[in-house]
Amino acid sequence: MSIILGSINLTRFSVEGPLPDHYMEEFPGRIARHAFRKLREDSTEERAVGWVNIMEMLDSEFGGKEFFKDPYIAMSWRVDERKVPGKALKLHLREAELEIKRAENVQYLSKARLQEIKERVRLQLLRRTIPNSSVYDMVWHLPLGVVIFGSVSSRLCDEFAEFFFKTFDLRLHSIFPYSLAHKCLEDDGVGTDLLDDLYPLSFQTEKW
Amino acid sequence: MVLLERLRQSEFLGRDFLVWLWFKSETNGGEFDLGELGRIELRFGRKIKLQAEGDRATETITCAGHAPHMKEARFALTVDKKVTEAEITLTIGKDLWSFVLDAKWMNFKSLKTPKVVQDKNDDPDGLFYEKIFLVEKAISVVDALYFSYVKLRLSPQWGNEERPQLIRWIREGR
Numbered sequence: 592m593s594i595i596l597g598s599i600n601l602t603r604f605s606v607e608g609p610l611p612d613h614y615m616e617e618f619p620g621r622i623a624r625h626a627f628r629k630l631r632e633d634s635t636e637e638r639a640v641g642w643v644n645i646m647e648m649l650d651s652e653f654g655g656k657e658f659f660k661d662p663y664i665a666m667s668w669r670v671d672e673r674k675v676p677g678k679a680l681k682l683h684l685r686e687a688e689l690e691i692k693r694a695e696n697v698q699y700l701s702k703a704r705l706q707e708i709k710e711r712v713r714l715q716l717l718r719r720t721i722p723n724s725s726v727y728d729m730v731w732h733l734p735l736g737v738v739i740f741g742s743v744s745s746r747l748c749d750e751f752a753e754f755f756f757k758t759f760d761l762r763l764h765s766i767f768p769y770s771l772a773h774k775c776l777e778d779d780g781v782g783t784d785l786l787d788d789l790y791p792l793s794f795q796t797e798k799w
Numbered sequence: 800m801v802l803l804e805r806l807r808q809s810e811f812l813g814r815d816f817l818v819w820l821w822f823k824s825e826t827n828g829g830e831f832d833l834g835e836l837g838r839i840e841l842r843f844g845r846k847i848k849l850q851a852e853g854d855r856a857t858e859t860i861t862c863a864g865h866a867p868h869m870k871e872a873r874f875a876l877t878v879d880k881k882v883t884e885a886e887i888t889l890t891i892g893k894d895l896w897s898f899v900l901d902a903k904w905m906n907f908k909s910l911k912t913p914k915v916v917q918d919k920n921d922d923p924d925g926l927f928y929e930k931i932f933l934v935e936k937a938i939s940v941v942d943a944l945y946f947s948y949v950k951l952r953l954s955p956q957w958g959n960e961e962r963p964q965l966i967r968w969i970r971e972g973r
Contacts, residue, residue: 595919595930599910603938646923660927730931739934743906765802767904768816768945769809775946776953785953791811792818792962794876794969 594728595645600743604752604763605770606736614733618664618759619656625758627651627669630722635714639671639722640754648726662733667726667741668751674723675716683712727751738763806903813902816948817882821847822965833943837891841944844886844897847872851880859883876969884908889940896937905945910937 594601611617627641628651644650644657645665658666687708688700700708728741729751740751752763764770769786776783821843823831829842847869851858860880862872876882882902889896894913901908912933917925951957 594934595927599907599912599934601907601910601934602904603906646919646927660924663931665927665931730934739938743901743904743908765806765904767806767809768813768902769805771905771942771945772812772949775942775949779950781953786809786949789812789952791881792815792965793879794818794966795879 594730594739594741599741602740602743602748603766604738604740604748604755605766606731606738607762607764610733610736615659618658619653621758621760622653622658622666625754626653627671630671630673633718635717637673637717639669640750641669642666642758643669643726645728645730648724664731664733665729667728668754669724669726670747671722671724673717673720675713675720679716680709680713683716684709687712729755737766810903811881812949813905814881814883815952816945817885817900817902818876819948819961819965820887820944821882821885822968826964826968831944831947833940833947836940836943839940840890841940842888842890843869844888846884846886846899847882848884849875849880850883873969889937891936891940894933896933898937900941905941907937907941910934912937 622642625641627643628639630636630639641651642653642658643666644653645667646657648667648669650657651669658664688705691700691708692698727747728739730739731737732739738755740748742748742751748765752765755761755763772786773783776785820841824841824843829840830838831841832838846861846863848859848861849872850860858880860875862869862875872882884899884901886899887897889898896910896912898910899908900906912930915926915929915933917929919926951961
């Protein structure tokens with residue numbers, strides 16, 4: 592809910608292509624299929640992502656189509672992640688290794704065996720790890736075909752664009768200075784190839 | 800051209816825009832007439848991030864503070880450092896926005912809008928519309944300024960008037 596409350600980090604995307612003809616009927620089903628589902632307790636699932644209500648991150652039902660806020664679709668993208676703390680993993684791993692060495696009366700364990708123990712310990716601890724939840728808002732201006740996403744992390748933006756595509760079957764393109772300039776000239780009916788003649792400014796004294 | 804290639808080749812557009820914006824904000828009292836969007840006041844804040852361009856290892860410097868027009872940052876421009884991020888305050892009437900504008904993607908970081916009037920419990924939708932209106936307002940202003948810059952750079956006025964004035968301003972900062 593950061594777009595609504597507090598300070599905001601934001602990245603803009605343009606949506607490729609037109610909206611489907613019957614998007615009002617089509618989108619609720621698509622959103623429901625990609626709504627957020629919690630990580631199951633006592634499972635080894637590491638990550639869960641999906642849509643939640645922009646005004647309430649605990650609501651992923653959208654019973655009243657709360658995401659339609661004419662002319663926008665507004666939702667939050669929730670990401671829950673479970674990660675075993677490195678120090679805890681190290682400690683439990685040492686403990687498990689010692690136990691096995693003692694039980695089998697050996698001094699050394701093979702690399703493959705160590706790897707297998709590590710994965711087993713990691714999964715055991717994962718079941719006991721509480722997930723960390725983050726939400727990133729997204730506001731899609733339907734007539735303009737512009738999406739505001741509440742993060743500036745390249746990794747998250749890429750993942751979000753992929754998830755958006757999975758949900759709506761529509762590609763997102765990053766907006767950046769060149770694409771903005773291109774649009775500005777296009778709207779004015781000026782040739783966009785003029786942009787390719789521009790060069791970086793240099794203020795180095797010897798070039799004055 | 801694939802996106803990353805286009806992005807790399809045109810990265811200078813955002814960086815040069817921030818230098819121009821900084822120059823204009825200091826030489827015209829920070830006032831801009833944006834036609835339909837009205838008159839706005841835009842000031843560079845206390846932090847500017849610059850980076851060396853080219854094949855050398857990336858070298859970043861951050862200038863902070865409000866010493867006379869950030870002389871160190873202006874000096875850095877003369878040794879081929881480029882502005883990559885700038886803290887900006889925007890005033891329209893009595894309303895104030897602050898944000899960090901990023902040159903590469905034209906992203907907004909730490910955007911703070913004027914305080915919203917609507918209450919979350921009384922009218923959650925009203926809160927949403929008010930807040931998104933304020934966010935979009937800041938975006939529209941930055942886009943309008945950027946469009947002015949692009950048109951100016953493509954016009955003869957750039958070489959004849961604007962660029963010499965910009966260079967003079969940078970020289971004065973040394």
